[in-house]
Amino acid sequence: MTNTTVTLRVNRFAPRPERNRDRGGSPFARKSSPFGSSAEAPARRRPRGKQWTQDYVIEARPEDTVLDCLLTIKRTVDPTLAFRYSCGHGMCGSDAVAINGTPTLLCTATLKDWVKPEHTVVQTDDEGFRRTDDVNDADDAAGADTANDGSLGVIELAALPGFPVQRDLIADIDPMLDQLKKLKPALEADGVLATTKDGKVDVFEYLQNPEQLARYERLTNCIACGVCEGSCPVFAGGDAFIGPAALIWSSRFINDSRDVKAAERMDTIDTADGVAACQSVRACSRQCPRGIDVGEEMWQIVAKVRER
Ligand code: SF4
Ligand code: FES
Incomplete structure (x- = not known):
């Protein structure tokens, strides 16, 4: 049996620490945070930092969850990749992210449901919702058909929309x-x-x-x-x-x-x-x-x- 692989395309973000404007001020001054305290929520602004897209290609099976894949990457490929999870079973709600642009949970999303062919375009339908189409009209990705190279396809990941991103896939x-x-x-x-x-x-x-x-x-x-x-x-x-x-x-x-x-x-x-x-x-x-x-x-x- 040939091993299959998947590409996780992750929108990464590393916040830049804010300069301490109270230089020489009180040692009890507020600790610097890119987001401020929750009491300052109305004035919350997007943190600044470095953004980039990173591809991770790992061995995976169609029935694996996206969380399974991220844990494999974290443990064996890149320990700097940041994401949040707790229960792993759809009960705690801590791991919401955008998968292929759609908000959902990492732990309940299986590769076979979310993987898409490498060559795809995102289109907007009549109701304004985003839809992903395969420009090559290739095999149905939902069935997790594999290309000749054994690749299941690509999954795009980003932090949950609508909230400030803290780091990589973690939203505030x-x-x-x-x-x-x-x-x-x-x-x-x-x-x-x-x-x-x-x-x-x-x-x-x-x-x-x-x-x-x-x-x-x-x-x-x-x-x-x-x-x-x-x-x-x-x-x-x-x-x-x-x-x-x-x-x-x-x-x-x-x-x-x-x-x-x-x-x-x-x-x-x-x-x-x-x-x-x-x-x-x-x-x-x-x-x-x-x-x-x-x-x-x-x-x-x-x-x-x-x-x-
Ligand atoms: S999607 Fe909204 S309503 Fe459903 S569990 Fe999450 S927060 Fe609650
Ligand atoms: S890790 Fe708890 S809901 Fe996904």
Whole structure:
């Protein structure tokens, strides 16, 4: 059996350390960071540094994930390559990047699903979405057919769009996390005191029937990976929009019958940069790794807020 190879074409970035403008100043001055602290998020600017594209050709099988390949490169070829991951199983959401221009998770993307022939062009379809075509009309890349040299093809990797890049494939997702925190993503419920047969207070109960649970249960699957935010053309415009992930988290509590702050939560997102900024492009629905139809959920929460 011949070994197959894949080419990972990685958009790399090495930040340039900022000069310390407080030369000779207080030793307690803020440590230099290319991004500033999260408290400075509104003034966040893109870090400067060196950008280049690097090809890595390694042996791989069609069923390997892109994360498998990056780990092989990191361990055996180039220890300087930076990327982020944790669980390796689509549960933590830490490894969202752009694969062939599409936001998705490294650990769930297999080569056979994402590899493309070397000679391809990226075109924009009628809806404005990017589509990759093989100019040579070669064998179907999705079937992981190999060229004569045993190459599966090429996969292009870049940091998650819509966020400042920190290094190589690592994006700074603090803007999203800051928005989530502002929406106070925790249940605020009044419990019912349950008593024992003797009349003693036992526990607080937060009762809910299956129909009430069904209204928000799917939304609890969100792992805040940022894939929907990286796909959203409005979010990519900066502070104009709090973003689909924040609205999904807000919707999760607004639709929870136990939560007593639904009205306040709706007030919080009923702003120019909240539900009003959603343009219903629905690009956010395309790659959610947790199977949430983000665009549909957004549509429903927008309607709910407007109908009050
Ligand atoms: S809604 Fe889906 S794509 Fe968006 S942050 Fe949550 S898990 Fe990721
Ligand atoms: S590494 Fe946790 S979701 Fe991919």
